[in-house]
Amino acid sequence: MLISPVLAAAINTQIGHEFSASLQYYAIATHFHRAHLLQLATLFFKQADEEREHAVKLLKYVVDTGGELRLPATKEPVHTFPSSEAAVEAALTWELEVTGQIKGLMDLAASEGDYLAQNFLQWFVDEQLEEVMKMQRLLGVVRMAGEKHLLSVEAYLVHGA
Template sequence: MLISEKLTEAFNRQIGHELANYLQYQAIANYCEKESLFALARLYSKQADEEREHAMKFNKFLLDAGRSPIIPAVREPRNEFASALEAAQLALDAELATTRQIYDLVELATEGREFIPLNFLQWFLSEQLEEVASAESRLAIIRRAGPSVLMVEAYLVHETK
């Protein structure tokens, strides 16, 4: 086998984590849309799609390695927020938690001398740098805008042109 049973189980759990992140980001996008924060909604919706894609990468790896992906039940996302700042903080916290989860997978693959899965996980390590940096940046922009989140919207519209 290209991947041990122990690491397969851990990858299956990660599929659940990634799908939970997908749902959480979509819930944040829904909140932003409801609050007429359309640029933020687009960003968080795009992030939701990326999280689903991450889950599918783990799914495909397991299939390619001759294992059966088992999609676990996922936690219900938080749907209500007091502010965009609170939603952005939750997004950053989720990315930091995901980074720790990926580190744990790397450690498990390293301990088991499972080099093919370890190579696969390298992409996720680089991705987490980008994900955390983006989440921190969004949070900082929202924090600097203070109570005027509409300034964030104007900034984001300008930034994407």
């Protein structure tokens, strides 16, 4: 086995977080879709798919390294948001939480001297920087536009945000 039981268990937990994130992003996408903000909806549908892909990537790593795969239950996502700003804030908060979780996995892999895991997890570290920056920018744009001018956010997204 190329992975310790402790690290495999921690990655299994992260798999659950990633699947939960996917469900949360589907809920946020639905919020925007219902508001007829289709560019924002599309962005979050893509985010949801990415989070699912992250879960599968982690899942395959556990299996490929001979670890025991134990898929955890996911928590129910928040389905309603008082505003578009609140929905994007929720996404940013989630990305910051995931960043901390990935850091914890990296710390655990380092403490175990697991260089394979550290190398594998570096992709997630880099991905989290990109994801946090994306949500910070989007939140800034949504705040500048305000709830009454979200069509300008839609235009911003169309033109290559």
